[in-house]
Amino acid sequence: MAEEREPQRTPSTTVPRGDLGRRIERRRRELGLTLEELAFRAAMAPSYLAHLEQHSTAAPEAGTLLRLAGALRTDPTELGGGHVDLPPGIGQASRSPRLTELGEEECRRLLSTHGVGRVAVSTEAAPLIVPVNYSVVDDAVVFRTQPGTVSLQGLGREVAFEVDRVDDALSQGWSVVVRGHAETVTDPDAVRHLAEQAFSAPWAGGERDVWVRIDITALTGRRIDTW
Known part of the structure; x- marks a missing residue:
């Protein structure tokens, strides 16, 4: 599996503001996943995932964030803290x-x-x-x-x-x-x-x-x- 590129030092405008590393770790633990299990789900190297969790200023590319959000069964905005000042439940109701x-x-x-x-x-x-x-x-x-x-x-x-x-x-x-x-x-x-x-x-x-x-x-x- 190829290593992910090192994250850019300047935050991308496509990445929601927030403590991304802590939110990734918290959501991973909520789902009962190890670093290796999440890395497998998101098709990325465990070492890169560990880097994201340990560095609160990390700013991965939009595609990486999207894969992580899918693996964690959430959305990129929620994962990045974009909903921090909004009440829960702003998503659309399910069709069934x-x-x-x-x-x-x-x-x-x-x-x-x-x-x-x-x-x-x-x-x-x-x-x-x-x-x-x-x-x-x-x-x-x-x-x-x-x-x-x-x-x-x-x-x-x-x-x-x-x-x-x-x-x-x-x-x-x-x-x-x-x-x-x-x-x-x-x-x-x-x-x-x-x-x-x-x-x-x-x-x-x-x-x-x-x-x-x-x-x-x-x-x-x-x-x-x-x-």
Whole structure:
């Protein structure tokens, strides 16, 4: 297999702006592919692919980017970060969509260990939804926040928590909704346990030392794919 040419130092106007290397690696890991497997799919040398992943300023030619996007089941704009400021789901709907309800086991698998989800709470003024970095610990959704935040207005009552994934390139996606009782965790041993077991730290930073636990009482989900 012939080696790919070294990438140009000046970014091409056909390559979307963004940290291409990190996005290639993240998408590759999402699909469970090794460097060698992705290189085979994209018909390029593993050493060149490693170069792209390790150099955030790499700017491959348009044809190379197109092959990579196809091998990663996405599109060049998404791979290059061109959609970073746009909401997911801007792609066209599939011509033959299929909507299915997910079982509890599949919902728990998709909820997984951690990520970014949305907490929906009822307030005196109106229902509100806020994103949080969450983890799943001891079969409960947990996250850290700070006093006075919207998410704390749901304490002592049932709240909803939603997490989803959208694949614009394939017009596919899924969503999982949790319902459960929200409460703060104040016991020192319990707080220490959550700090040791939780995967995600709040992206917003700052002093966020209030732990909230949502015990899962109901779990539903849906998936959209194609026939």
